Amino acid sequence: xxxxxxxxxxxxAGVLLTIALGWLHLRYPTARxxxxxxxxxxxxxxxxxxxxxxxxxxxxxxxxxxxAGRLRWEARDLASVVTLSYLLVFFAxxxxxxxxxxxFQLVLSQGAVxxxxxxxxxxxxxCGEIDLAVGMLALWSxxxxxxxxxxxxxxxxxxxxxxxxxxxxxxxxxxxxxEVLEPAAGAMIVLVVALPLLTxxxxxxxxxxxxxxxxxxxxxxxxxxxxxxxxxSQFLTKSESLRLPEVLGRVGNDALELGPSxxxxxxxxxxxxxxxxAILAAGLLLAGHLVLQHTRFGRYAYMTGGxxxxxxxxxxxxxxxxxxxxAICALTAGIGGLVNSGRLSRVDxxxxxxxxxxxxxxxxxxxxxxxxxxxxxxxxxxxxLTFNVLRVGLMKITWIDDMARxxxxxxxxxxxxxxxxxxxxxx
Amino acid sequence: xxxxxxxxxxxxxxxxxxxxxxxxxxxxxFTLHAGEVHxxxxxxxxxxxxxxxxxxxxxxxxxxxILLEGRPAALSSPQAALAQGIAMVYQELSGVGxxxxxxxxxxxxQPTALFGRIDWGAMRRKAREHLGELEIDIDVRRxxxxxxxxxRQMVEIARGIHSGARILILDxxxxxxxxxxxxRLFDLIRRLRARGAAIVFISHFIEDVLExxxxxxxLRDGRRVxxxxxxxxxxxxxxxxxLDRGQLSEETGYQSGVVLPPRTEVSxxxxxxxxxxxxxxAEVSLEVSPGECLGIYGFAGSGHRELVHVxxxxxxxxxxxxLLDGKPFVHGSTRDAIRRGVVLVAAxxxxxxxAKAEIxxxxxxxxxxxxxxEWLRARRxxxxxxxxxxxxxxxxxxxxxxxxSLSGGNQQKVVLAKWLAGPVRVLLLDEPTRGMDVGAxxxxxxxxxxxxxxxxxxxxxxxxPEMLLAHADRILVMSRGRxxxxxxxxxxxxxxxxxSA
Numbered sequence: 001x002x003x004x005x006x007x008x009x010x011x012x013a014g015v016l017l018t019i020a021l022g023w024l025h026l027r028y029p030t031a032r033x034x035x036x037x038x039x040x041x042x043x044x045x046x047x048x049x050x051x052x053x054x055x056x057x058x059x060x061x062x063x064x065x066x067x068a069g070r071l072r073w074e075a076r077d078l079a080s081v082v083t084l085s086y087l088l089v090f091f092a093x094x095x096x097x098x099x100x101x102x103x104f105q106l107v108l109s110q111g112a113v114x115x116x117x118x119x120x121x122x123x124x125x126x127c128g129e130i131d132l133a134v135g136m137l138a139l140w141s142x143x144x145x146x147x148x149x150x151x152x153x154x155x156x157x158x159x160x161x162x163x164x165x166x167x168x169x170x171x172x173x174x175x176x177x178x179e180v181l182e183p184a185a186g187a188m189i190v191l192v193v194a195l196p197l198l199t200x201x202x203x204x205x206x207x208x209x210x211x212x213x214x215x216x217x218x219x220x221x222x223x224x225x226x227x228x229x230x231x232x233s234q235f236l237t238k239s240e241s242l243r244l245p246e247v248l249g250r251v252g253n254d255a256l257e258l259g260p261s262x263x264x265x266x267x268x269x270x271x272x273x274x275x276x277x278a279i280l281a282a283g284l285l286l287a288g289h290l291v292l293q294h295t296r297f298g299r300y301a302y303m304t305g306g307x308x309x310x311x312x313x314x315x316x317x318x319x320x321x322x323x324x325x326x327a328i329c330a331l332t333a334g335i336g337g338l339v340n341s342g343r344l345s346r347v348d349x350x351x352x353x354x355x356x357x358x359x360x361x362x363x364x365x366x367x368x369x370x371x372x373x374x375x376x377x378x379x380x381x382x383x384x385l386t387f388n389v390l391r392v393g394l395m396k397i398t399w400i401d402d403m404a405r406x407x408x409x410x411x412x413x414x415x416x417x418x419x420x421x422x423x424x425x426x427x
Numbered sequence: 428x429x430x431x432x433x434x435x436x437x438x439x440x441x442x443x444x445x446x447x448x449x450x451x452x453x454x455x456x457f458t459l460h461a462g463e464v465h466x467x468x469x470x471x472x473x474x475x476x477x478x479x480x481x482x483x484x485x486x487x488x489x490x491x492x493i494l495l496e497g498r499p500a501a502l503s504s505p506q507a508a509l510a511q512g513i514a515m516v517y518q519e520l521s522g523v524g525x526x527x528x529x530x531x532x533x534x535x536x537q538p539t540a541l542f543g544r545i546d547w548g549a550m551r552r553k554a555r556e557h558l559g560e561l562e563i564d565i566d567v568r569r570x571x572x573x574x575x576x577x578x579r580q581m582v583e584i585a586r587g588i589h590s591g592a593r594i595l596i597l598d599x600x601x602x603x604x605x606x607x608x609x610x611r612l613f614d615l616i617r618r619l620r621a622r623g624a625a626i627v628f629i630s631h632f633i634e635d636v637l638e639x640x641x642x643x644x645x646l647r648d649g650r651r652v653x654x655x656x657x658x659x660x661x662x663x664x665x666x667x668x669x670l671d672r673g674q675l676s677e678e679t680g681y682q683s684g685v686v687l688p689p690r691t692e693v694s695x696x697x698x699x700x701x702x703x704x705x706x707x708x709a710e711v712s713l714e715v716s717p718g719e720c721l722g723i724y725g726f727a728g729s730g731h732r733e734l735v736h737v738x739x740x741x742x743x744x745x746x747x748x749x750l751l752d753g754k755p756f757v758h759g760s761t762r763d764a765i766r767r768g769v770v771l772v773a774a775x776x777x778x779x780x781x782a783k784a785e786i787x788x789x790x791x792x793x794x795x796x797x798x799x800x801e802w803l804r805a806r807r808x809x810x811x812x813x814x815x816x817x818x819x820x821x822x823x824x825x826x827x828x829x830x831x832s833l834s835g836g837n838q839q840k841v842v843l844a845k846w847l848a849g850p851v852r853v854l855l856l857d858e859p860t861r862g863m864d865v866g867a868x869x870x871x872x873x874x875x876x877x878x879x880x881x882x883x884x885x886x887x888x889x890x891x892p893e894m895l896l897a898h899a900d901r902i903l904v905m906s907r908g909r910x911x912x913x914x915x916x917x918x919x920x921x922x923x924x925x926x927s928a
Contacts, residue, residue, distance in 0.1 A: 315793055
């Protein structure tokens with residue numbers, strides 16, 4: 001009983017003191033570096049005390065049997081949340097301007113594309129495989145979309161020439177005549193967006209079938225697919241930069257402004273302007289979570305990754321599961337590519353080069369195992385938030401050289417992964 | 428018992444070991460003389476492996492003294508034990524497969540020439556000499572994993588001897604060997620004995636122990652029960668000493684033979700026709716009826732295990748077919764087999780269990796749609812799991828625990844429980860109780876008997892004659908991929924089985 005009370009009070013005290021210290025620091029900033037460093041250090045210590053108190057509290061309650069069978073998470077699962085909280089505390093004090101609506105917006109919009117790709121990647125990692133082609137599949141989808149969009153005139157001209165009728169309407173590049181073309185325009189845009197996604201799915205299915213049939217590790221098959229997708233993109237665009245439909249631009253850049261409809265102003269209005277791409281990412285994360293936790297397909301995916309042979313002996317069609325997961329991953333990569341390129345309303349070959357590693361970093365930071373059988377969408381979400389809080393936080397620390405920023409991102413990322421690993425092994 | 432009145436090579440006095448609250452060994456005395464083969468027997472949990480590990484240097488903090496040639500020895504680590512001449516050959520051999528036999532023999536002690544370069548010629552020459560002394564006649568340049576298990580084991584023994592060990596501890600050396608390989612091993616052991624080495628022979632196979640050993644020590648519950656000359660013991664005595672007084676198990680009664688019931692009149696439910704699998708099975712046909720237990724006996728490599736895997740859809744046969752109720756199976760599809768009620772329980776627990784997943788996820792996996800429907804919810808699965816866990820007797824019956832935290836016997840019960848969630852028309856068992864202690868074995872076979880009485884057909888494949896004699900109604904003996912004899916409606920005993928194989 002005593003330990004419960006002690007633990008809880010330490011936890012609460014730690015949290016309150018940290019918040020108080022943070023508020024004081026932001027209210028009365030100091031130019032003296034050593035003082036700022038002391039405050040930051042003290043805040044981190046208080047935060048550590050808070051977590052320690054929370055752990056003692058939980059352990060005592062568990063020992064008492066208070067939550068028997070009802071608490072689903074272990075300390076292991078919280079490792080990534082702990083890391084995220086430390087980053088938040090650190091940057092709140094160390095980076096001026098971190099605590100504010102702009103950070104929120106930046107994290108959301110930067111993280112959205114990574115989250116979209118990470119959804120599919122989570123499926124693949126859970127079933128025990130990996131998909132190295134996600135970056136290039138994203139690029140390919142965007143390139144095909146741009147190509148279709150720009151050359152649609154030629155394509156439709158060719159189609160109409162052979163099937164008659166609307167040649168005069170679609171002559172040359174895209175010049176819509178609204179009255180005639182509105183309904184057709186809508187259909188056209190849908191095709192221009194859907195076809196690249198379909199091809200991405202086909203490529204994902206190909207990776208999957210080859211992996212299962214040839215018994216090569218998916219690492220190798222998707223590595224080859226990465227080069228194929230990149231090559232196809234180069235071939236298609238001939239190194240030009242292509243335009244993309246407007247709707248993608250809106251998804252990429254605009255936000256759903258809830259503020260005005262709720263009659264709010266200022267900071268709250270800014271906070272409630274949710275970027276469309278973040279909403280899309282949230283939707284995909286939710287859908288992925290529901291599939292993984294509550295459908296048979298999701299359960300089979302976990303078991304395929306957890307113990308491939310046992311799953312096979314239990315009647316799970318492990319080959320089909322692997323193919324399906326790789327196809328899902330390719331689909332989300334395609335969606336991510338379209339959204340990412342949509343932000344610039346153009347696609348060119350330099351985009352999406354670091355998408356693979358960012359997405360993998362997000363998934364792994366979240367705690368999903370690279371070996372399969374463990375993980376989930378919640379963890380991926382935490383991973384995405386952690387990665388982007390790190391990036392945005394470092395961006396806000398303006399006195400770091402741009403060159404050093406990349407280095408620091410890497411160092412802190414490594415520290416976070418090691419911390420995750422250590423915390424994760426303790427159970 | 429009179430033994431040579433010289434200083435024993437190894438002497439353990441009042442050795443005890445405690446793990447937390449559990450006493451694994453209590454005041455065990457053990458002596459070993461040069462030129463002696465000393466058997467060590469006991470059921471699981473009796474303390475054999477603990478004593479072994481202490482001698483091998485893996486458990487340095489124990490009570491009691493160990494004397495080597497009369498002087499106290501500190502076995503503080505495996506390297507220290509090896510340096511003092513105690514070598515251990517584990518059941519799962521520790522040779523390095525991709526390296527050659529010569530390299531394995533000299534692992535860590537390669538002969539070097541100028542500047543520390545390895546002298547390959549000298550290595551090969553010395554390896555050939557050494558193996559030749561032990562009359563092991565193999566090409567030392569070939570990779571170790573190109574040789575069968577029996578040869579690999581002998582190479583490992585040779586390595587131990589060559590590194591200067593005078594005491595050799597063999598852990599379950601014959602469990603994976605065929606009778607001819609066992610004979611070769613025993614010849615090697617006799618040669619080593621003649622050279623003055625002392626060997627501790629630890630095994631579950633009492634007949635092997637009684638054949639090769641001079642003296643036998645029996646452990647029970649961490650204590651030494653008896654040490655006697657092997658010549659004066661027979662199997663019944665040993666087993667009686669190993670188990671509690673009242674627990675004479677089925678294993679004892681089968682030297683004289685068992686009467687098999689006559690062939691059942693019920694028409695067969697499962698029929699296999701001319702199953703062929705390249706290199707493993709050749710034209711195997713069989714049939715089994717509901718409520719009947721068909722035993723399949725064979726030594727390692729006879730194909731008896733592959734046969735069961737083919738029947739269960741885990742391996743794809745290259746020719747032939749399997750019919751259930753007259754309708755053929757899809758080749759190589761476990762899903763098809765399971766859907767139709769043909770269930771395969773594999774020998775290796777690692778192949779049947781998802782250690783990191785919760786128990787309820789393990790149990791519901793095979794029949795997920797029936798257990799949980801389209802929308803999975805943990806509560807519903809747990810409600811389905813609890814009665815199944817009770818039925819198999821899993822302790823503790825807590826569905827939310829990760830399956831890997833259970834003990835070995837309980838893990839096997841969880842593996843079985845998953846099949847009970849759906850219809851079982853044919854139960855295929857591949858060495859179902861391997862590595863389990865007597866109590867857990869009994870519980871598992873009781874479950875099997877229960878299923879059999881409910882009308883399932885059971886095919887039990889094992890290399891242990893006792894298991895088949897105790898549970899089978901009809902026995903097929905396999906040898907080199909073909910079905911040899913069939914025993915039904917007659918008297919059969921262990922000798923008869925082993926002779927036909």
